[in-house]
Amino acid sequence: MLLTVMNLTACDDQKKKNGQVVARINGEEITAPQLEAELQYAGRLQDDSAAPRQATREQAMEALIDRQLLLDEALRNKIDRDPALIQIIERFKTQAVVQAYLESRSGDQEQPGKAEIDSYFQAHPEMFAHRKVFEVEQLIIADPDFSAPLKAMMDSSRSLSQVAAWLRQNKVAHVQRHYSYSSADLPPEVGSRLQRLGRNHLFVMKDGERDLLCALTELRDSPVTPDAAAPQIERYLMNKKMQEIAISEITRLRSTAKLEYVKKPADSIDSKGSPVVATPPGKQQPVVRKSIEMSGVAGLE
Structure with missing residues (x-):
């Protein structure tokens, strides 16, 4: 998306491209520096099973060609003049400049x-050496639909299929799915409780404004070796350091800035009356912890 934005903002400078031409599409040139930039960006997203460089180079070339074709068609249809799109472009430009400044x-x-x-690996066994995978069947409902009768029904039920039948009978909207959690995805206390619970016992997990009516169907070990985990941990630690730099710099700039709220947006306060904290700029962390709480059903305390 960012590369597309940069292409759009540079559309008036197409004739100023420098560098060896590697392809032409309807007269528009793709240069070696553009290809190298695409390869550099792709390299940031690759995992340990990345394709060889030659294959990656060919994929990058085809991606540039596809993007140029779409860009030409978008410009022909004057999509770039849409006020909403112009705002999106400006937002991404701002993010790119801010990211470059922080770097x-x-x-x-x-x-x-x-x-x-190694220290991080040893301090987080649930993510690596003792990593486990939980296979869970789920019925997803809106939080207000988790009523006392439904809880009582789950307490006496022996299977999630019985719960699904009760939901259909009582016309409670729900979605059924199968989901895999690793112990790295879950808060440690939730992972520990799931292990104690064992298979086929019913329990509830809250995920924001939804309730997940669950049954654990399988639990298996899935350890990650130190060598396999090292690149992931390295990226995470680098990202964490970049976030610390961002927070430090924002704090410094706010302390010297003359800030005046002419009209404070209503959505700058969350539902609990606390200020919404902006996420510091940076790449996505390799380990994402889901905001999930677990409550007891069918004898689970």
Whole structure:
């Protein structure tokens, strides 16, 4: 999306491209520097099973060609003049400039050393050495639909299929799905309770404004070796350091800025009356913890 935005904002400078031409599409040139930039961006997203460089290079070339074709058609249809799109472009431009500034402030930031990576690995066994996978069947309902009669029914039920039949009979809207959680996805206390609970016992997990009526169908070990985990941990630690730099810089700039709220947006306060904290800029962390709470059903305390 960001590369598309940069292409759109540079559409008036198409004739100013420099560098060796590697392809032409309807007269528009794709240059070697553009291809190298695409490869560099793709390299940030690749995992440990990334394709060889030649295959990646060919994929990047085809992606540039596809994007140029779509861009030409979008410009022909004057999509770039849509006011809503112009706002999106400006937002992404701002994010790109801010990210570049934060990276410049980080200077020659050292890569995490082996000792730091090993320490993180040892401190989080639930994510790596003792990682487990929980296979869970779920019925997803809106939070207000989790009534006392439904809870009582789950307490006496022996299977999730019986709960699904009760929901259909009482015309409670629901979605059924199968989901896999790893112990890295869940808060440690939830993972521990699931292990104690065992298979086929019913329980409830809250996920925001939804209730997940669940049954654990399978529990298996899925350890990650130190060598396999090292690149993931390194990316996470680098991201964490970048977030710390962002927070420090924002704090410094706010302390010297003359800030005046002419009209404070109503949605700047959450439902509990607390200020909404902005997420510091940075790449997505490799380990994402879901905001899930677990409550007892069928004898689970």
